[in-house]
Amino acid sequence: xxxxxxxxxxxxxxxxxxxxxxxxxxxxxxxxxxxxxxxxxxxxxxxxxxxxxxxxxxxxxxxxxxxxxxxxxxxxxxxxxxxxxxxxxxxxxxxxxxxxxxxxxxxxxxxxxxxxxxxxxxxxxxxxxxxxxxxxxxxxxxxxxxxxxxxxxxxxxxxxxxxxxxxxxxxxxxxxxxxxxxxxxxxxxxxxxxxxxxxxxxxxxxxxxxxxxxxxxxxxxxxxxxxxxxxxxxxxxxxxxxxxxxxxxxxxxxxxxxxxxxxxxxxxxxxxxxxxxxxxxxxxxxxxxxxxxxxxxxxxxxxxxxxxxxxxxxxxxxxxxxxxxxxxxxxxxxxxxxxxxxxxxxxxxxxxxxxxxxxxxxxxxxxxxxxxxxxxxxxxxxxxxxxxxxxxxxxxxxxxxxxxxxxxxxxxxxxxxxxxxxxxxxxxxxxxxxxxxxxxxxxxxxxxxxxxxxxxxxxxxxxxxxx
Amino acid sequence: xxxxxxxxxxxxxxxxxxxxxxxxxxxxxxxxxxxxxxxxxxxxxxxxxxxxxxxxxxxxxxxxxxxxxxxxxxxxxxxxxxxxxxxxxxxxxxxxxxxxxxxxxxxxxxxxxxxxxxxxxxxxxxxxxxxxxxxxxxxxxxxxxxxxxxxxxxxxxxxxxxxxxxxxxxxxxxxxxxxxxxxxxxxxxxxxxxxxxxxxxxxxxxxxxxxxxxxxxxxxxxxxxxxxxxxxxxxxxxxxxxxxxxxxxxxxxxx
Ligand code: SF4
Numbered sequence: 001x002x003x004x005x006x007x008x009x010x011x012x013x014x015x016x017x018x019x020x021x022x023x024x025x026x027x028x029x030x031x032x033x034x035x036x037x038x039x040x041x042x043x044x045x046x047x048x049x050x051x052x053x054x055x056x057x058x059x060x061x062x063x064x065x066x067x068x069x070x071x072x073x074x075x076x077x078x079x080x081x082x083x084x085x086x087x088x089x090x091x092x093x094x095x096x097x098x099x100x101x102x103x104x105x106x107x108x109x110x111x112x113x114x115x116x117x118x119x120x121x122x123x124x125x126x127x128x129x130x131x132x133x134x135x136x137x138x139x140x141x142x143x144x145x146x147x148x149x150x151x152x153x154x155x156x157x158x159x160x161x162x163x164x165x166x167x168x169x170x171x172x173x174x175x176x177x178x179x180x181x182x183x184x185x186x187x188x189x190x191x192x193x194x195x196x197x198x199x200x201x202x203x204x205x206x207x208x209x210x211x212x213x214x215x216x217x218x219x220x221x222x223x224x225x226x227x228x229x230x231x232x233x234x235x236x237x238x239x240x241x242x243x244x245x246x247x248x249x250x251x252x253x254x255x256x257x258x259x260x261x262x263x264x265x266x267x268x269x270x271x272x273x274x275x276x277x278x279x280x281x282x283x284x285x286x287x288x289x290x291x292x293x294x295x296x297x298x299x300x301x302x303x304x305x306x307x308x309x310x311x312x313x314x315x316x317x318x319x320x321x322x323x324x325x326x327x328x329x330x331x332x333x334x335x336x337x338x339x340x341x342x343x344x345x346x347x348x349x350x351x352x353x354x355x356x357x358x359x360x361x362x363x364x365x366x367x368x369x370x371x372x373x374x375x376x377x378x379x380x381x382x383x384x385x386x387x388x389x390x391x392x393x394x395x396x397x398x399x400x401x402x403x404x405x406x407x408x409x410x411x412x413x414x415x416x417x418x419x420x421x422x423x424x425x426x427x428x429x430x431x432x433x434x435x436x437x438x439x440x441x442x443x444x445x446x447x448x449x450x451x452x453x454x455x456x457x458x459x460x461x462x463x464x465x466x467x
Numbered sequence: 468x469x470x471x472x473x474x475x476x477x478x479x480x481x482x483x484x485x486x487x488x489x490x491x492x493x494x495x496x497x498x499x500x501x502x503x504x505x506x507x508x509x510x511x512x513x514x515x516x517x518x519x520x521x522x523x524x525x526x527x528x529x530x531x532x533x534x535x536x537x538x539x540x541x542x543x544x545x546x547x548x549x550x551x552x553x554x555x556x557x558x559x560x561x562x563x564x565x566x567x568x569x570x571x572x573x574x575x576x577x578x579x580x581x582x583x584x585x586x587x588x589x590x591x592x593x594x595x596x597x598x599x600x601x602x603x604x605x606x607x608x609x610x611x612x613x614x615x616x617x618x619x620x621x622x623x624x625x626x627x628x629x630x631x632x633x634x635x636x637x638x639x640x641x642x643x644x645x646x647x648x649x650x651x652x653x654x655x656x657x658x659x660x661x662x663x664x665x666x667x668x669x670x671x672x673x674x675x676x677x678x679x680x681x682x683x684x685x686x687x688x689x690x691x692x693x694x695x696x697x698x699x700x701x702x703x704x705x706x707x708x709x710x711x712x713x714x715x716x717x718x719x720x721x722x
Contacts, residue, residue, distance in 0.1 A: 450717075
């Protein structure tokens with residue numbers, strides 16, 4: 001996918017003026033956070049589970065190689081194949097090769113953010129294989145030629161009206177605004193595709209080392225059809241999703257649904273453990289797991305390692321006031337919101353994505369709700385450090401900062417500097433007590449008044465009193 | 468001879484120094500009421516947060532060393548801002564574990580408190596007496612709330628003032644969009660956030676907005692004024708110390 005993160009600011013301005021988008025974002029804000037809070041309130045040990053999950057993830061990341069190798073051994077023992085892919089390109093090619101070996105014309109797809117990350121759809125299409133998204137949200141996006149704006153609810157930026165329009169255009173049926181009718185329409189369209197597909201591709205929420213299984217958690221059941229009907233099932237997933245045991249998996253499942261949608265549990269939790277065995281009624285004949293690294297192993301052993309605890313629940317973006325204002329597509333790549341502001345610079349380069357970790361007030365709400373306690377503000381600051389170090393931050397910011405810190409590092413000069421600024425501001429404000437306009441401070445005064453100092457600086461007054 | 472009173476070094480904060488000295492004077496008054504000797508070290512400037520949050524580690528560390536030295540020897544360091552005191556709590560991150568400054572930063576952190584949390588521990592609430600009477604609403608600034616756990620403390624202090632009637636706003640814990648340099652780097656997004664805040668403030672019917680951080684208060688007061696909303700804004704210590712002679716933040720000077 002094309003990286004549009006450098007245009008974050010312009011995109012934000014447009015998003016803020018897009019009434020339709022703002023309506024859709026309003027629905028998100030009214031929905032997920034309240035549901036999560038209610039679900040958390042019903043589970044007194046929730047915070048304890050978060051601690052456990054954090055510790056377990058840390059343990060896994062310390063022994064990532066061991067668990068991944070155990071996973072591969074067990075997938076192989078079950079009759080499946082694991083493909084190790086260092087880059088997005090490796091992963092795309094591996095998947096295309098499997099499809100070609102099957103002579104596949106169409107592939108059905110369950111929702112998978114990793115497949116977005118590696119730009120799979122465009123690649124397959126360019127090479128003569130037609131991907132069909134079967135998750136309702138992804139299906140709508142595919143019709144529109146659109147991209148996900150959210151990692152759990154990919155079409156959250158759309159309103160019912162948008163969906164009705166897209167269906168009307170593509171399905172060539174009378175327009176309806178009734179969600180039930182639209183759902184039925186999508187079902188009918190997809191049913192044919194499920195049967196016709198040669199290969200089914202799904203993501204995975206977790207990879208279970210002890211059994212060589214993968215699991216997907218969905219609310220639609222489309223994933224089940226995607227992986228059981230075609231002859232070949234490809235799981236595309238990333239290396240940090242591995243957990244040691246089924247028991248460990250359940251810990252994360254308890255946190256995942258509650259953090260994401262406020263459900264106690266996702267509706268369909270489907271485990272896949274290899275191809276159909278003799279005597280099985282159904283299931284694929286081939287089972288492939290494409291394991292994507294794409295920069296992740298470089299994060300191990302660095303400050304960013306903590307980001308690999310992420311279980312893709314979306315709580316951080318659901319609660320983020322910046323995401324809530326501009327929506328996910330403004331971030332300009334696959335992963336939006338606070339988790340995206342940490343991951344995107346790693347995957348597309350800080351020189352392309354520097355605006356993202358800066359687009360945060362560090363309010364800390366994301367960290368407050370993250371089920372695996374990732375210190376997202378700290379990790380965004382990590383990227384700001386790198387950006388500053390590499391002289392990538394805008395020159396105006398750098399010089400402004402150096403000018404300011406020149407004074408901040410010299411107390412006597414600083415007092416003079418503060419006193420002068422204070423005097424000028426009071427002079428300009430006069431009796432009004434505030435400024436409606438101030439040169440070089442348009443960022444502030446375009447939208448709000450600047451309250452003027454109420455008197456001389458504290459230091460000036462204090463010294464006068466204590467002389 | 469009376470035992471000497473414990474010494475508090477006041478961390479003025481650059482915004483209180485520059486924009487609202489009353490906040491620092493009110494802090495002095497309240498700390499003295501609580502039985503402390505208050506001093507204002509001259510070698511303090513800013514906590515360094517603008518540099519820290521912009522990735523400028525070198526200047527952050529230099530400012531941190533300067534602040535640590537300025538407050539050497541005080542039993543407590545108290546300031547009227549969750550954000551700036553929160554920054555003091557970040558100082559240990561600026562130094563490697565084996566750097567002697569690390570230990571000094573850890574010691575400063577242990578002695579550094581935001582004013583309302585400090586007063587809620589050390590001030591006998593019976594001693595608070597204020598003349599303010601009316602409806603107020605309280606904005607929880609992010610750093611204070613999430614880094615220092617400040618939520619109940621200012622409310623408890625206010626509950627001892629008979630005239631103060633607290634009306635909570637919707638989303639009191641949601642960021643106001645200030646975020647230090649964020650508000651000028653991303654003005655459109657910041658504006659949306661402070662507009663939401665302004666709507667929530669207005670909906671309470673309160674006449675006065677209170678908070679514990681001047682950055683956020685300047686942002687919200689500036690927005691309320693621009694929108695022509697009649698809700699006034701003050702730092703919570705002004706009400707607690709009964710220092711209400713100065714016009715509210717951004718309000719017209721009295722004749
Ligand atoms: S960073 Fe935390 S809150 Fe955000 S998606 Fe990942 S696990 Fe969920």
